[in-house]
Amino acid sequence: MSDTLIYATEVFINGLMAGVLYALVALGFVLIYKASGIFNYAQGVMALFAALTLVGIMDGQVPFSHLINAIFGTDIHHFGWHLPAVLAIILTMGVMILLAWAVNHFIMRHLVNQEPIILFMATIGLAYFMEGFGDLMWGADIKKLDVGLPMGLNTWIDDTTYNAFGYGFFIDNLDIVATIVAALLVAVLVAFSQYTKQGRAMRAVADDHQAALSVGVSLNFIWVMVWSVAGFVALVAGIMWGAKSGVQFSLSLIALKALPVLMLGGFTSIPGAIVGGLIIGVGEKLFEFFVGPMLGGATENWFAYVLALIFLVFRPQGLFGEKIIERV
Amino acid sequence: MKMKLISAAVAAIVAGAPAMADLTFTSLSYRTGPYAANGIPFADGYADYFTLLNERDGGIGGEKVNLIECETGYNTEKGVECYESTKGSGALVYQPLSTGITYQLIPKATADGIPVHSMGYGRTSAKNGEVFNGIFNYPANYWDGASVAIKYLLSENGDNLSGKKVALVYHNSAYGKEPIRTLEELSKKHGFELSLLPVDHPGQEQKSQWLQIRRDKPDYVLMWGWGVMNQVAIQEAVNIRYPMENFIGIWWSGSENDVLPAGDGANGYKALTFHNTGSDFPLFADIAKYVKDAGKAAGAGDQIGTALYNRGLYAAMLAAEAAKTAQAMHSTAALTPAQMRDGMENLEITEEKMTALGLPGFGPSFKVSCQNHGGDGLTAVVQWDAGAKKWNKITDFIAPDADVLGPLVAADAEAYAKEANITPGCK
Numbered sequence: 001m002s003d004t005l006i007y008a009t010e011v012f013i014n015g016l017m018a019g020v021l022y023a024l025v026a027l028g029f030v031l032i033y034k035a036s037g038i039f040n041y042a043q044g045v046m047a048l049f050a051a052l053t054l055v056g057i058m059d060g061q062v063p064f065s066h067l068i069n070a071i072f073g074t075d076i077h078h079f080g081w082h083l084p085a086v087l088a089i090i091l092t093m094g095v096m097i098l099l100a101w102a103v104n105h106f107i108m109r110h111l112v113n114q115e116p117i118i119l120f121m122a123t124i125g126l127a128y129f130m131e132g133f134g135d136l137m138w139g140a141d142i143k144k145l146d147v148g149l150p151m152g153l154n155t156w157i158d159d160t161t162y163n164a165f166g167y168g169f170f171i172d173n174l175d176i177v178a179t180i181v182a183a184l185l186v187a188v189l190v191a192f193s194q195y196t197k198q199g200r201a202m203r204a205v206a207d208d209h210q211a212a213l214s215v216g217v218s219l220n221f222i223w224v225m226v227w228s229v230a231g232f233v234a235l236v237a238g239i240m241w242g243a244k245s246g247v248q249f250s251l252s253l254i255a256l257k258a259l260p261v262l263m264l265g266g267f268t269s270i271p272g273a274i275v276g277g278l279i280i281g282v283g284e285k286l287f288e289f290f291v292g293p294m295l296g297g298a299t300e301n302w303f304a305y306v307l308a309l310i311f312l313v314f315r316p317q318g319l320f321g322e323k324i325i326e327r328v
Numbered sequence: 329m330k331m332k333l334i335s336a337a338v339a340a341i342v343a344g345a346p347a348m349a350d351l352t353f354t355s356l357s358y359r360t361g362p363y364a365a366n367g368i369p370f371a372d373g374y375a376d377y378f379t380l381l382n383e384r385d386g387g388i389g390g391e392k393v394n395l396i397e398c399e400t401g402y403n404t405e406k407g408v409e410c411y412e413s414t415k416g417s418g419a420l421v422y423q424p425l426s427t428g429i430t431y432q433l434i435p436k437a438t439a440d441g442i443p444v445h446s447m448g449y450g451r452t453s454a455k456n457g458e459v460f461n462g463i464f465n466y467p468a469n470y471w472d473g474a475s476v477a478i479k480y481l482l483s484e485n486g487d488n489l490s491g492k493k494v495a496l497v498y499h500n501s502a503y504g505k506e507p508i509r510t511l512e513e514l515s516k517k518h519g520f521e522l523s524l525l526p527v528d529h530p531g532q533e534q535k536s537q538w539l540q541i542r543r544d545k546p547d548y549v550l551m552w553g554w555g556v557m558n559q560v561a562i563q564e565a566v567n568i569r570y571p572m573e574n575f576i577g578i579w580w581s582g583s584e585n586d587v588l589p590a591g592d593g594a595n596g597y598k599a600l601t602f603h604n605t606g607s608d609f610p611l612f613a614d615i616a617k618y619v620k621d622a623g624k625a626a627g628a629g630d631q632i633g634t635a636l637y638n639r640g641l642y643a644a645m646l647a648a649e650a651a652k653t654a655q656a657m658h659s660t661a662a663l664t665p666a667q668m669r670d671g672m673e674n675l676e677i678t679e680e681k682m683t684a685l686g687l688p689g690f691g692p693s694f695k696v697s698c699q700n701h702g703g704d705g706l707t708a709v710v711q712w713d714a715g716a717k718k719w720n721k722i723t724d725f726i727a728p729d730a731d732v733l734g735p736l737v738a739a740d741a742e743a744y745a746k747e748a749n750i751t752p753g754c755k
Contacts, residue, residue, distance in 0.1 A: 007543060014535050021533075066628055073623070132360070139628075140364035142559065142585045152567045152593075170542055172567055241532065244563055246589030250362035250530050250556040257533065288536045298500040298526035300536060 003167075010161075010169045011289045012282055017175035019281020020182045021240055025258035026265065026273040027185065028233040033267045035206045035226040036108070038119045042127035044255025046096075046231060049134045051238030051247040053095050055143040058088040063137045085147035089235070096231030097224075104223045112209070112219065131252060140249060145242040149177050178240045182274065185236060189229070189270050198225060206268075256301075263308035266321025275319060283307045350394035351387065351651055351663060352418045353378060353644075356410050356425055361401040362530060363555045365585050366636055368627055370425060371397065373640025375626035376619045380611075381648060383618040388651050389661040404428035411436065420651065420668040421445055423643055427503040430463075435748065438462045443669040447643045448473075448579055448602060452506060455702030456741035457673065458752040464672050464701045466646070467694050468602040468728075470552070471736060472705030473578050474507035475728035476600060477550055478514045480576070480709050490519035495546035497537055497553065497561055500526035504552045507578070511550075513732050531557025538564040551577040558586035566593030573598065576709070582719070583635040587712045595714035598722075600707050603642045603691045605719045607633030611686030615641075635719060642691055649685075650675045673698055692725040698754035705733070 025047065032040040040046075056063060060079040069075055083091075107122055150173035158168035193199035204212040205222045213219060238247070241254050265276020284300040284307070292299045311319065355374050358367030378393040387393050396417055398410035407429030411422060415437075422437060422444045424430045430450035437444045443462045446454065452471045454463040482489055496511060498504035508524065515522040523546065525537045531553065538561075541549060549570065553561055558581045565575055573596040577586070582599025607615075612633065620629040631637040654663050654671025663671070676695045682688055692706035706725035713720055745752055 007539075011536070011539060014539060018533060018535055069628070135360065135364070140359070140368055142365045142589060144589045144591065146591075151563075153569060170539060170568055245532060245556050245559045246585075248362070248365055248556060248559070248585075250532065253362060253530050253556075254532060285536055292536070296526065297524070297537075298528045300533065301528040 006165050006167050008286065008289060010167075011285050013169065013171060014175070015282035015285030016278055017171065017179060017281070018285060019261075019278040020175070020179045020274075021237075021277075022257045022261045022280055023274045023277025024178065024182055024185075024233065024237040024240060025254050026261040026277055027182075027189070027270065028230045028237065029255075029258055029262055030265075030267060030270055030273045031189070031230045031233060032226055034270075035202050036119075036223060037116055037206075038108075038123060039116070039267070040230065041120060041123040041255075042130060043230065043234060043258070044252040045127045045130045045134070046099075046234035047238040047241065047254060048247070048249060048251040049099070049130050049238075050092060050096055050231060050235035051145060051242040051251060052134050052138040052143070054088055054092040054147075054235065054239065055145050055242075055247050056138045057091050057095075058083050058085065058147075059143075061138060066139060067136060089147070089239075092235055093232060096235060097228045100224050100227030100231055103227050104220060108223055108227075109220060127252070131249065135249070142246045142248040145239065145247050147239060147243070149174055149239075149243055151243065174240065174243055181236060181240070185233065186270055186274055192229075193270075198222075202226060257304075260304040260308035262318070263305075264311045264318060266318025269318070269320030272318055272320030279319075280304050280307060350418075351391045352394045352396060352420060353647060354410075354414050354417075354419045354422055355395060355397040356400050356407055356422065356429060357397050358400050358402040358425070360399060361403070363402040366555065366583060367402060367425070369583075369631035369634050369636035370640035370643075372625065372627040372631050373637040373642075374423065374644045375640075376615055376632075376637075377641045377644035377648070379619050379624050379626070380615055383622065383624065384614055388648055389655040391661045391663075393648075400424075400426065400429065402426055404432055408432050408436070415440055415442060418665075420663055420665050421647055421672070423447065423647070424450070427451075427506075428501075431502065434460070434463055440665075441669075442665040443672055445643070445647065445672065447646070448639070449503065451744075452702075453737050453740035453744060455700060455737050456752075457696075457698045457701035458754060459741040459745045459750055460701060461755055462669055464696065466675070466696055466701065466703030467677070467692055468705045468707050469702050470503075470506040470578065471510040471733050472702070472707055472728040473600050474510040474550075475514065475733055476705070476707040476709075476726045477576050477578075478511070478518065478520075479726055479729060480723065481548055482518065488518075492520045492548070493523065493544065493546040494520050494548045494550060495523045495525055495541055495544065497525045497527060497534075497541075497549060497551045499531065499553050499557055500528050503554065503580075507550075507552055509736060510733065513736065514729070517729075517732060527553070527557055527561070529557075530555060531560055534560050534564050537561075538568050538570075541565075541570065542568045547574060549575045551575070551581045553577065553581045553586075558583075559589045562587060562590045562594050562597060565597075566590050572596035573711070576600065579635075579639075579707075582710065584717070584719075585636075587714070588717070592714045594712055597712045599710055599712075599719070601635070601710050601719075601721075602707050602725075603638055604689060604708075604721060605633070605635045605638055605710065609687050609690055614686060638690075645685065645687070646675070646677070649677065649681070672696060673701070702737075 028043045032038055060081040062076050065077050154171045154173050157171045162168035201217045202222050261276040261280050265272030284304045287303045288299050357371035378395045396414050400407040427449045430446040445464045452469040454460040454465045511522050527534050577599040579601050587594035619625050650671040653674050654667045658667045678693050694703035705728040708721050708725045709723045710719040711722045
């Protein structure tokens with residue numbers, strides 16, 4: 001094998017891994033859009049909020065401590081405990097369910113049957129509110145997230161490829177974990193939506209709100225459930241991305257990485273989010289490897305959108321999106 | 329009745345406004361948004377120093393300091409709005425804390441006669457005071473940083489970098505591209521091979537760049553990053569097992585925020601700085617007594633002594649010293665922006681002065697002049713000790729290569745003078 005081919009293979013595999021991480025973010029968008037027709041602008045902030053809450057609970061940080069100290073003149077910051085990661089994840093999930101209930105109770109149920117643009121704007125407001133709320137609750141400092149996930153070079157792959165090609169491939173252990181988690185997540189979500197009563201109700205609501213209501217499906221319950229599941233996906237995405245960079249407010253910008261994935265994979269397909277993520281990940285990495293040096297580099301951000309636009313031109317509903325035919 | 333209401337309104341406005349004799353300083357800060365973690369400590373340090381002067385000394389030269397803080401969110405448009413909304417308050421100097429905002433303010437503030445101090449950022453050629461009369465970037469700029477990084481590498485390699493490979497990982501923005509021209513000149517002079525690796529904003533995904541570094545195996549990696557780009561780059565360097573002692577960041581890639589998320593892996597990482605870190609200086613006892621313990625700290629008081637807090641404090645100290653210089657020059661305690669500019673242009677920082685301020689060895693000695701608004705560019709190298717969670721200064725303050733930088737500054741300033749129709753000269 002030539003050196004270029006070996007390097008390109010390494011880039012290809014890393015592109016697949018990066019694509020999985022993009023897909024994890026895109027999945028949250030798909031779930032909410034599929035069930036309610038809402039493009040949830042707040043999905044990136046939900047990932048940030050979930051990660052902030054997880055670190056806060058794990059480290060025993062007192063929520064709103066700056067506010068409490070400013071009002072009461074106290075100096076409390078920590079409860080003095082350090083919880084195991086699994087327990088903290090469960091408690092964080094509880095917070096995300098509470099958040100889902102609040103979003104539905106205070107915002108979404110008042111906006112039933114409104115235009116999609118109104119719902120979209122509501123999620124913009126929600127995003128900025130949650131960002132400020134997260135800041136007030138947990139502070140703006142960068143937090144180290146350590147839930148025990150392996151990180152860094154996978155030595156087995158490095159050694160094996162070195163013995164085979166004379167060059168050891170770099171694959172990040174965290175990316176391997178992310179791939180396994182994403183595969184499990186998709187399998188569970190697909191099984192949930194296909195084989196459970198709640199999943200079928202969710203699909204019914206997605207197809208037609210009023211028809212679902214007429215057969216006794218509770219719209220409120222379904223929306224709380226969907227926002228909770230999206231909150232769980234946001235937590236998973238927050239853990240994976242937060243482990244790479246620490247938990248900080250720029251984590252909300254990972255939503256930018258999900259947009260081309262959604263354009264390509266479609267807004268309504270869970271497998272579409274995964275396949276879209278893989279295509280975007282591989283496409284941008286290979287383009288950067290082969291063409292980037294000729295263009296001065298830093299092509300990945302814009303090339304992902306170019307790639308998505310090309311797909312969009314030929315297949316507007318995305319690779320796996322449902323084709324909408326309106327009869328008049 | 330109407331007259332009473334008007335009188336009451338006027339009285340309320342007068343009571344709410346700062347006394348006209350106050351010395352007004354502005355802080356264009358960012359305590360919210362993606363870069364808040366870096367903006368907060370700087371803004372805290374800047375505010376706490378002025379609070380200390382008010383509480384301990386009764387202000388500067390008997391005049392209380394009135395600090396106006398305006399939130400920019402590190403957004404250039406908001407920064408310009410902040411400038412426009414605060415310039416009428418009698419602001420003596422602006423510290424924009426953003427290269428993008430600085431570029432926008434250069435023509436505006438120059439026209440308004442209000443000086444700008446872009447400390448360690450902004451337009452490098454503002455060092456030429458004959459072209460940029462009201463813009464100051466002492467004590468060091470990006471080109472100084474690039475030159476000192478190479479000088480440090482020369483010292484590590486027996487003054488010979490010939491055949492060595494140096495990679496620059498940079499934020500793909502005006503800020504990140506600043507050192508390229510200098511590094512290209514230095515690569516010609518010293519014979520090292522320079523490779524450029526841009527990272528798009530915000531920099532959360534850098535796999536391509538670090539795979540390339542792993543393939544190319546550069547001897548050294550320099551970084552001009554900001555925000556999340558720094559943390560991801562350091563983590564990726566740890567992941568590919570790049571030797572951290574060969575990885576050097578500019579001062580904006582050298583805060584505790586940048587290294588702590590990578591844990592022990594970041595041990596040995598180096599960064600440039602133009603001031604010291606930590607709180608082991610006599611001044612910090614006063615900060616504790618008059619500011620933190622008195623409940624007057626700008627933030628929670630948990631950032632004191634960090635790299636960015638100290639930078640904000642240092643910026644405020646330089647502003648206060650320039651104000652003192654202006655007061656002495658013009659024999660008045662109440663200053664105008666024009667007088668403040670004079671004070672900045674005649675500022676001289678000596679070790680004796682720093683010791684008297686309670687900051688011995690904290691920053692370099694330098695002197696500002698009409699021709700030189702950038703100081704001497706003295707920059708040191710610090711190294712991260714992950715075990716002790718602190719930066720250690722491992723070199724003295726090193727002077728940059730004036731032979732290379734002088735012509736570059738002159739050429740860029742000349743180009744700006746032509747573009748802005750400025751006749752260079754001293755005021």
